[in-house]
Structures are given as structure tokens and as C-alpha cells.
Amino acid sequence: MNDVRLDRRAFLGLGAGILGVALTPVWLRPAGRIHRLSVPVMGTIADLAVVDSDAGRARVALDAAAGELRHVEALMTRFVASSDVGRFNAAPMGTRVPVSHETAEVVRAAIGWARATGGAFDPTLEPVARLWDPAFVDRPPDRDVLRSAASESRGWTALEVQVRGDAAWLTRAPGTALDLGGIAKGWGIDRAADRLAGMGVASALVSVGGDLAALGAAPEGRPWRVGIRDPRDPEGIIRTVELTDGALATSGDYERWFEHDGVRYAHILDPKRAAPHRGVLRSVTVTAPRAVDADAAATAAFVLGHDAAIERFDGLAERPRIIHTA
Numbered sequence: 001m002n003d004v005r006l007d008r009r010a011f012l013g014l015g016a017g018i019l020g021v022a023l024t025p026v027w028l029r030p031a032g033r034i035h036r037l038s039v040p041v042m043g044t045i046a047d048l049a050v051v052d053s054d055a056g057r058a059r060v061a062l063d064a065a066a067g068e069l070r071h072v073e074a075l076m077t078r079f080v081a082s083s084d085v086g087r088f089n090a091a092p093m094g095t096r097v098p099v100s101h102e103t104a105e106v107v108r109a110a111i112g113w114a115r116a117t118g119g120a121f122d123p124t125l126e127p128v129a130r131l132w133d134p135a136f137v138d139r140p141p142d143r144d145v146l147r148s149a150a151s152e153s154r155g156w157t158a159l160e161v162q163v164r165g166d167a168a169w170l171t172r173a174p175g176t177a178l179d180l181g182g183i184a185k186g187w188g189i190d191r192a193a194d195r196l197a198g199m200g201v202a203s204a205l206v207s208v209g210g211d212l213a214a215l216g217a218a219p220e221g222r223p224w225r226v227g228i229r230d231p232r233d234p235e236g237i238i239r240t241v242e243l244t245d246g247a248l249a250t251s252g253d254y255e256r257w258f259e260h261d262g263v264r265y266a267h268i269l270d271p272k273r274a275a276p277h278r279g280v281l282r283s284v285t286v287t288a289p290r291a292v293d294a295d296a297a298a299t300a301a302f303v304l305g306h307d308a309a310i311e312r313f314d315g316l317a318e319r320p321r322i323i324h325t326a
Ligand code: ADP
Pocket: 001, 120, 121, 122, 123, 125, 129, 179, 180, 181, 182, 183, 185, 209, 211, 250, 251, 252, 255, 256, 267, 268, 269, 270, 271, 295, 298, 299, 303
């Protein structure tokens, strides 16, 4: 969730029948009621859009939604020592670490996704992720270093969450360290959308780095139209998706990566190999009613591959659906 490159994987189409770059003012014209805010958060850019006849009220709602995103980032980033995740990862083995109920809820969701995907989604890869993080390295780690990090890790099955009333704890088992980078962004998007709904907003779009949730429909009752970027041509659009009340997330190898000796190493890890996943897919786009599920499912689908992901997703209550692969 902390990257210096600022990219967006999806454009937001805000006009009736028009898709394209978020900044084109012509789209704001039709109703004159779409109010927008772009803020840097979670290592990328959040684009928020609220439909409201009252500009002042929309501004307050947009600020509150952005605040939710910052709040979730502050709790769950692994790059800050004072976050729940930072404190957990620094705690001595075997200790119970108090965390917010929000973080406990995301960890529970993450464990659910780990179980549902046979461990393709694994929120405990932090020790391995650190060694391969494109934000910090430009070559594969030393074999011995990698072997010891991988053998230390006991994976998601060693992760324990307890919740009692308002209090929550995670237990630091040997070899567990948390990385919620594959799911927290989606959870934050849901919280921002919930906040807007709670403030009486009926129509809005919350996008963070291209993962997004639609609240209600776009102006004139039309679905929101969203473009998925082409992984081979970041300026191009390969597909448009219509969305009313739902979420969409894309995971791919084209956003954060380094290249070494002609091989591209991206930021999604294959837990079995303790190394960046290398498969045929460049990107996977998943829809689900909730962004938390679309986010985790997209990350998992990237690792599993199209067919295995479809098999795993079949019948899940979270209703993830792969709508595009490239
Ligand atoms: P992005 O964060 O770019 O939107 P993803 O949602 O696919 O992309 O999440 C990728 C992030 O998830 C990585 O940066 C890392 O923090 C974490 N991660 C990497 N591999 C896995 C995995 N197999 N399971 C769960 N999380 C992962």
C-alpha cells in the first residue's frame, strides 16, 4: 500500500454514455451535480465522485470519505511502525497484540480468503514480500536469505484473531508477519462508500488506484461506466464495465515491478514459491458486491490463474466474478 509510482488502473466514466479520463470537465456538465475529489492515499490516488445538487454538502461528504480511507491506511499499512500491522509485526513471538476491531475484521476476512483459495491468498507473506518489494529492491534476493524467510513463515494457518466486545487481539505465532496489502484497500473503499451512504449520499463512486465501489447509479439512473486499462498500454482502455451498487478490483503485474536479467518481478507473490508469481496472466479484474472481496479475489485469481480461480470462486457467498483477464 505504499508505492511511489502513482498509477490508476481504471478510468471513471462519469457522463451518460461517455467514458474516459477523469479530468475532462465536459462530463461534469450534464447534470452539474457530480462533485469530485482526488487525494493521494494508500500509495496511490483515490478518486471520489458524489452526485448531489448541493455542492457544500457534497464537499463535506467527499472529505469524510477521504478521511475513512486515510483512517484505514493508518491502521493497516505495514510501512508504519505505529499502525496495527506495524505493531503486530514488531511484537515478540507468542504475544497477544491488541488491535482495532477494524483490523481484526480485515484479518478475519483475509483468513477467509486464504481458506477459500487454498492459500493462494495469504496475508502473512510480509517477510517474503519485504525481500521482493519493487519499492525497495531491483534484483532477486539472495537464495539463502529467501530460504530462511520462507522457512520461517508458517503462513496464514498460524494467524489467530480474538474479539471480545470492543477489544480485539492478534496472536503473533512464530513466523507470522502481516501484509494486508491485498485486501485492506478494498475494505477501505467499502468503509468510504458506507460513510457516504450514512451521510445520505445515494449516488457515488469511490476508486482507489482503480479498485472501486459504486454506490447506487450514476446520474439519470444509468449505471456507472468504468474503463479497465490495458496492461500492455497503460494509456489505452481494453474494456468498459457498467456498475450499479457493486465493486470491482484489478490485480496485475504491470503496476509495481522490477526487472532483472530480462525477467519481470511484480508485487504479487506465489505463496508456494515465496517469489513473485509468474504465470500467463498480466491482469485479472473481478467484481463482487463488496470491494473487500473483489480486492482479495483479484489478488488470489492472479496467483491461481483463470480456471482454478473460477473453480474456487464457484458458490462462495462473497460472489466474486472474474469479468476480465488479460
Ligand atoms: P494492488 O495493491 O496493487 O492493488 P493487489 O490488490 O493485487 O494489488 O495486492 C497486492 C499486494 O498484496 C502486494 O503488494 C502485497 O502487499 C500483497 N500480496 C502479494 N502477494 C499476495 C498473496 N499471494 N496473497 C495476499 N496478499 C498478497
